[in-house]
Amino acid sequence: MTTTNRFQDKVVIVTGGANGIGQATMLGFAQEGARVVIVDLADRGEAVAGQINKDGGNALFIKADVSNADQVQSLVNTTLDKYGQIDILINNAGITRDNLIMKMKEDDWNLVLRVNLSSVYQCSRAVVRPMMKKRYGRIINLTSVVGLAGQSGQTNYAASKAGIIGFTKSLAKEVGSRNITVNAVAPGFIKTQLTDVLPAEMVQTTVQNTPLGRLGEVEDVAKAIWFLASDDAAFITGQVLTVDGGLVMQ
Numbered sequence: 001m002t003t004t005n006r007f008q009d010k011v012v013i014v015t016g017g018a019n020g021i022g023q024a025t026m027l028g029f030a031q032e033g034a035r036v037v038i039v040d041l042a043d044r045g046e047a048v049a050g051q052i053n054k055d056g057g058n059a060l061f062i063k064a065d066v067s068n069a070d071q072v073q074s075l076v077n078t079t080l081d082k083y084g085q086i087d088i089l090i091n092n093a094g095i096t097r098d099n100l101i102m103k104m105k106e107d108d109w110n111l112v113l114r115v116n117l118s119s120v121y122q123c124s125r126a127v128v129r130p131m132m133k134k135r136y137g138r139i140i141n142l143t144s145v146v147g148l149a150g151q152s153g154q155t156n157y158a159a160s161k162a163g164i165i166g167f168t169k170s171l172a173k174e175v176g177s178r179n180i181t182v183n184a185v186a187p188g189f190i191k192t193q194l195t196d197v198l199p200a201e202m203v204q205t206t207v208q209n210t211p212l213g214r215l216g217e218v219e220d221v222a223k224a225i226w227f228l229a230s231d232d233a234a235f236i237t238g239q240v241l242t243v244d245g246g247l248v249m250q
């Protein structure tokens with residue numbers, strides 16, 4: 001593994017780090033010197049962490065449900081016991097349970113709000129104290145262009161992602177004086193297991209409506225996250241950085 005030192009000695013928690021955008025983000029942090037904690041429900045996080053350690057990086061996998069307050073406190077305690085600090089939190093875990101409002105079950109509404117939005121509250125709340133003590137922190141939340149523009153069939157998902165934007169701005173105001181920045185990244189259509197299930201015509205229409213004429217790769221989003229986590233973004237907080245090839249312009 002080639003290492004540069006942009007994130008040397010930093011400790012990074014990436015939720016949903018076993019797949020997709022989270023995995024790509026976490027690999028880059030590890031390659032640039034960070035100690036990474038992959039939090040995921042999926043067992044594959046173990047193999048992802050194992051490969052990083054084999055390649056000379058430093059990774060720990062913690063299997064946890066980020067929407068569960070006790071499990072979140074426990075994963076933060078485990079991280080602090082092992083590394084003594086938490087510098088960067090990437091709130092990336094997310095799910096969809098799409099349906100038209102008339103058919104949307106309350107369970108699917110509640111689940112999406114809990115996993116996508118309440119988890120951001122749980123994880124942020126648990127890391128803010130150690131960050132405040134250190135007078136340093138970076139929190140980056142994955143929202144979506146759907147949270148900005150809306151999407152038929154995704155009222156639950158869009159509400160959770162729009163909620164993340166309000167949360168991001170509010171927390172940025174609350175903790176800025178302690179040198180903690182809080183920002184959001186809003187991906188457009190990115191090729192992952194989350195979007196693999198969408199109908200081909202929908203994919204085609206999206207590409208046609210995207211000025212840059214293609215779907216996004218996970219690395220496109222990861223690069224924006226690394227920027228916001230780096231010293232280059234030290235004076236940026238409370239912002240939403242859209243990474244969508246120009247699909248949604250506001």
Ligand SMILES: NC(=O)c1ccc[n+]([C@@H]2O[C@H](COP(=O)([O-])OP(=O)(O)OC[C@H]3O[C@@H](n4cnc5c(N)ncnc54)[C@H](O)[C@@H]3O)[C@@H](O)[C@H]2O)c1
Nearest residue numbers: 016019020021040041065066093094144187189190192194
């Ligand atoms: N892929 C896209 O086009 C796209 C677009 C906009 C926003 N996003 C957002 O980016 C984030 C990552 O998306 P992705 O496409 O990489 O998804 P993905 O499905 O590939 O990965 C998400 C990961 O989160 C994990 N996860 C789900 N629920 C969890 C829970 N309760 N606790 C812990 N881990 C959990 C999953 O196991 C999975 O590994 C999500 O928040 C998603 O809403 C994605």
